[in-house]
Amino acid sequence: MICLAESHFAVLGEACITWSKEYLCRLRAKQQITASRFIQHFLKSRFTSTIVIIMCELLGMNCAEPTDAVFSFTGFAERGGTTSYHDDGWGIAFFEEKACRLFVDHQPSAKSPVAELIKHYRIKSKNTIAHIRDATQGGTALENCHPFVRELWGRHWVFAHKGDLQNYYPFLTGTYQPVGSTDSERAFCAIMQGLRERFPSTHPPLEQIFSALTEITREISQYGAFNFLLSNGQAMFAHCSTFQHYLIRCQPFSTAHLIDVDISIDFATCTTSTDRIAVIATHPLTRNEDWQAFQPGDLFMFENGELALQANIPVADAVLARSHQIEAAKRTEFLAQRAL
Numbered sequence: 001m002i003c004l005a006e007s008h009f010a011v012l013g014e015a016c017i018t019w020s021k022e023y024l025c026r027l028r029a030k031q032q033i034t035a036s037r038f039i040q041h042f043l044k045s046r047f048t049s050t051i052v053i054i055m056c057e058l059l060g061m062n063c064a065e066p067t068d069a070v071f072s073f074t075g076f077a078e079r080g081g082t083t084s085y086h087d088d089g090w091g092i093a094f095f096e097e098k099a100c101r102l103f104v105d106h107q108p109s110a111k112s113p114v115a116e117l118i119k120h121y122r123i124k125s126k127n128t129i130a131h132i133r134d135a136t137q138g139g140t141a142l143e144n145c146h147p148f149v150r151e152l153w154g155r156h157w158v159f160a161h162k163g164d165l166q167n168y169y170p171f172l173t174g175t176y177q178p179v180g181s182t183d184s185e186r187a188f189c190a191i192m193q194g195l196r197e198r199f200p201s202t203h204p205p206l207e208q209i210f211s212a213l214t215e216i217t218r219e220i221s222q223y224g225a226f227n228f229l230l231s232n233g234q235a236m237f238a239h240c241s242t243f244q245h246y247l248i249r250c251q252p253f254s255t256a257h258l259i260d261v262d263i264s265i266d267f268a269t270c271t272t273s274t275d276r277i278a279v280i281a282t283h284p285l286t287r288n289e290d291w292q293a294f295q296p297g298d299l300f301m302f303e304n305g306e307l308a309l310q311a312n313i314p315v316a317d318a319v320l321a322r323s324h325q326i327e328a329a330k331r332t333e334f335l336a337q338r339a340l
């Protein structure tokens with residue numbers, strides 16, 4: 001039976017203590033697990049890079065030349081049930097000029113036959129967005145799987161969100177309505193509505209879109225964690241409330257090694273002098289590349305594989321504290337399940 005003393009919880013770390021006690025006391029009634037075994041699994045994962053516990057996962061690629069996402073997605077997909085506990089669906093969208101190909105599945109990405117197809121289907125795109133879902137609002141269903149797609153100014157727009165917007169029910173006039181029941185899709189509809197209201201007739205320059213998106217993001221961020229990726233096929237907009245990283249791959253290209261699966265690639269053998277790739281992910285996908293962390297509140301626009309514009313929207317302390325508590329809870333739950 002579970003019997004953890006105060007000293008055991010001290011080992012787990014301050015962020016996990018409160019939730020760990022509550023969760024493990026509930027678990028005790030129906031599962032068998034020793035304190036030492038739980039601590040052993042927790043510490044093992046804490047000091048290795050093969051287990052990633054982050055509520056939902058985002059992956060974006062913005063490229064100067066059409067580029068496939070096979071390498072990045074192969075590692076990313078493992079976080080949907082193998083190296084992390086996100087089993088509420090996944091999706092990926094590839095832009096081709098103004099339109100996109102969208103693949104979504106309510107099954108975990110680590111087990112999904114559709115994900116296996118994507119791992120071997122070299123769809124080349126300048127803008128790609130993928131998402132692995134750990135549901136906070138809305139059930140496990142196809143209509144709740146990210147990315148979401150809408151039309152604006154004669155182009156597809158694609159959106160994926162990691163976070164939890166509390167009591168967020170914006171007034172939507174009718175042009176954009178959610179199909180599912182997530183806070184994420186409601187936020188996407190609000191973004192689309194806000195952009196259309198500001199620019200009702202024609203597609204504005206990207207700089208004006210970025211400025212308007214800064215205003216809209218500031219409004220929505222008041223309701224909770226709002227990490228997102230957004231693209232119209234021309235650029236990639238990335239916002240960080242809590243966790244987000246990026247890197248730029250360009251000449252001279254080198255070898256990269258995935259964290260979640262034992263696969264490496266020498267990019268020098270499969271790229272050209274015109275290739276430049278910006279990769280955005282909730283958590284770094286490779287162990288030997290120079291990933292840069294977003295600061296909470298950062299809103300970036302990537303274009304042609306480069307960071308083109310940036311702004312910072314301050315994040316409330318309460319949002320950060322709640323997000324860190326949720327992450328700690330998810331981590332403890334996953335590790336307890338692995339230890340059984």
